[in-house]
Amino acid sequence: MICPHCERNLLRKERTGNICSHCKRRYALDPKTNSLRLSDLRVRRIATGLTDGGRIRITPGQLWYALSRKRLREGGFAPGCARGALLGGAFLGFWGIFAGLSFMLYPSGALLATALGIHLARLLGAGRGIPPMTRAAFRSEALAEWLRVYGQMPPGVVDDSGHPWPGRPADAPAPNAVLVCPDPSIAAFLTADGLPDRHGIALVQGPEQVTALLPALPPHGPVLVLHDADVPGELLLRQLRANLPGRPVADAGVALRTVRGLPKAVPYRDPARKPTAQDMRRLTDLGAFTPEELKWLAKGWRFPLVGIPPVRLLTVLDRLAEQTALGVDAERRHAADVGFMTWPGAAADGPDPAGGP
The missing domain is CATH 3.40.1360.10 (Dna Topoisomerase Vi A Subunit; Chain: A, domain 2)
Known part of the structure; x- marks a missing residue:
């Protein structure tokens, strides 16, 4: 992982407690300890893209979705289980064959069958589209840690908690x-x-x-x-x-x-x-x-x-x-x-009104 402060490449043992061993500064997110594999640098990079380089402001909900897109597309059914079952089954199978322990082939076969079943389930779409971190969890876990470390939202992000629908004063003009x-x-x-x-x-x-x-x-x-x-x-x-x-x-x-x-x-x-x-x-x-x-x-x-x-x-x-x-x-x-209110450059080459998330 790259330290967001000194930009040194940190091994796992060099960032105990989310503190860089080189610059001694704390960071918020470690990709090894959260389900979205987030890092501070990735959050900042995605936020910069969503805000068009700071031209507009966004909200935590929009940031959550952008950070979740890849995992939503891939799916997260039984994360880590297929590889563990495959390696365990292969190890027990080779051990049983070379050591002459034929009874080891039974658990080996069971583990290999489990790995195959998980792989097939993933191919059929199991777990696809289910967020590994919900919007609520993103706020209470990732954003809460970010606020604890930095004291403010990521650049360009505004809070969407509370009641974000603005009221209209009694003397406000009639809305269109x-x-x-x-x-x-x-x-x-x-x-x-x-x-x-x-x-x-x-x-x-x-x-x-x-x-x-x-x-x-x-x-x-x-x-x-x-x-x-x-x-x-x-x-x-x-x-x-x-x-x-x-x-x-x-x-x-x-x-x-x-x-x-x-x-x-x-x-x-x-x-x-x-x-x-x-x-x-x-x-x-x-x-x-x-x-x-x-x-x-x-x-x-x-x-x-x-x-x-x-x-x-x-x-x-x-x-x-x-x-x-x-x-x-x-x-x-x-x-x-008569052209008085026509927007300059308001051509038909803009985005599709249906959106293209």
């Missing part, structure tokens, strides 16, 4: 639209990068907050729904459309059918958060998903908003918010028609 975002990490990200204030959009957590804001919205002010590509996200969109007849409710979330076809999109699943049978019946009754998609969703798979590259997500939402403002404000719409 409402943006519903249940994920606190994404809500904190959008707030930190100024999107709601920049476009006059009210950022809220769920349907209850939308209802409270309806009297302040323009007659055709839309409700934008930003959600994960999963069962709760799809049901949230349909719930808002059912609750707001006559009001435009636009899907600003991750499009499941599109994102599943992107080679770089890495989904994840949480066995403890599988959708209920009732939720799956509601989703099936919509008739909007194929049997294959329904089966995939029923297993708890999801494409999360935190998996969309932050710069891409912010760019797409900026364009969507600008289009929303033009649709609500007739004067701005007329100005755009």
Whole structure:
């Protein structure tokens, strides 16, 4: 491991207690002692890329996903067991053959069969998509240790705990639209990068907050729904459309059918958060998903908003918010028609609105 302070290559015995034996300074993360194999240098490198070199700010949820991508794709079924069983079986087999101890071939065969079974299970996808460190554990373990050592978040990372949905003062101007975002990490990200204030959009957590804001919205002010590509996200969109007849409710979330076809999109699943049978019946009754998609969703798979590259997500939402403002404000719409409000360089070569996490 490379020391993040003096950049010396440290052997295991040279970094006891997360202290470099050369510069005597403490570091936060050792790849040998955490399930994501994190080091301080890797966290800083990934954070720098996500923030576009410090141009924008991100949240712990987005950092967690970026650090987990490789492990989510590879899977972590029975880590270390296959190699141990293979080496143990081979050792006992050779020992039994050369020492003439035929009874040793039985445990050898059992260990080799175990190694083969684990290998086959991995090929079939066992453990794939299950985070070796959950978002909650990332905060309570990795980030907590980082804060203990450095006293602040990694560069460019803002806290997403608490209540990141900004309230609107009583004397605030009427919003152009409402943006519903249940994920606190994404809500904190959008707030930190100024999107709601920049476009006059009210950022809220769920349907209850939308209802409270309806009297302040323009007659055709839309409700934008930003959600994960999963069962709760799809049901949230349909719930808002059912609750707001006559009001435009636009899907600003991750499009499941599109994102599943992107080679770089890495989904994840949480066995403890599988959708209920009732939720799956509601989703099936919509008739909007194929049997294959329904089966995939029923297993708890999801494409999360935190998996969309932050710069891409912010760019797409900026364009969507600008289009929303033009649709609500007739004067701005007329100005755009004559070129007054046209963004320089706002060409169609930007990111795909579906995202490409």
